[in-house]
Amino acid sequence: MTPGSGDHAAAAHPYTRDDEEDFTALFTDEDVARRMGSGPQPEAAVRALFRRVFDEVCPQRLFDVRAVRRRADGRCTGHAEIKPTAQSGGHGIVCAPAREGWGRGWAPNWPAPSRDTGSGSWGPDAVHATVAEENTASLPLLERIGYDRVRGIREDDGSVTRLLTCGTGRAREAADGAPEF
Secondary structure: OOOOOOHHHHEEEEEOHHHHHHHHHHHHOHHOOOOOOOOOOOHHHHHHHHHHHHHHHHHHHHOOEEEEEOOOOEEEEEEEEEEOOOOOEEEEEEEEEOOOHOOOHHHOOHHHHHHHHHHOOOOOEEEEEEEEEEOHHHHHHHHHHEEEEEEEEEEOOOOOOEEEEEEHHHHHHHHHOOOOO
C-alpha cells in the first residue's frame, strides 16, 4: 500500500457543528499547536476560533477551511485551509494533521487539493506556505510535493519563518531580490 492510500487516505470536508470537539482537541494538543503560527492557545480561545470558522468564515465563504477525515471511517484527523495571506501576498495553505497521523504518509496528500485549487480558475497563480525554520518535518515534506523555498522572513522575536511557493508567476517574481536568511 502506498502512503496516503487505502484505509489511511484522507479527504477534506466542510466543518459541521459536531466537529467542535475534534477541532478543539486538535488545536489544544500542544505538539500540534506549537507548529502552528499562533502556538498553543487556551481551550476557550480555540472554541471561539471554531465558532468564528463555523459561523462566519464558512457561511460567508471568506476562504476555504475544512475538516480532514479518514475515508475509511470518517474520523477527523486534521484541519486544512487555503486563504489570503499578507506574508506571501497571495494564498497560503494551513495543514494541521493530528498527531495520530504523523509519520504514516498521510500528510503529503493534504496540501495537494489546495495546490491544485490554487492553480485553478478561482484566482491565485501560486499557493504559499509559511513554516517556522525549526519545523524540520514540514519543510522537506513541502519540498517533496513541489513547493520551493522562496525566502526567509525574520520575525520580531528573531526567529525565521520560511516562505515556500508551489506554482509560477507573480509570487516568484515578487520574491526576487528579497533577503535570504
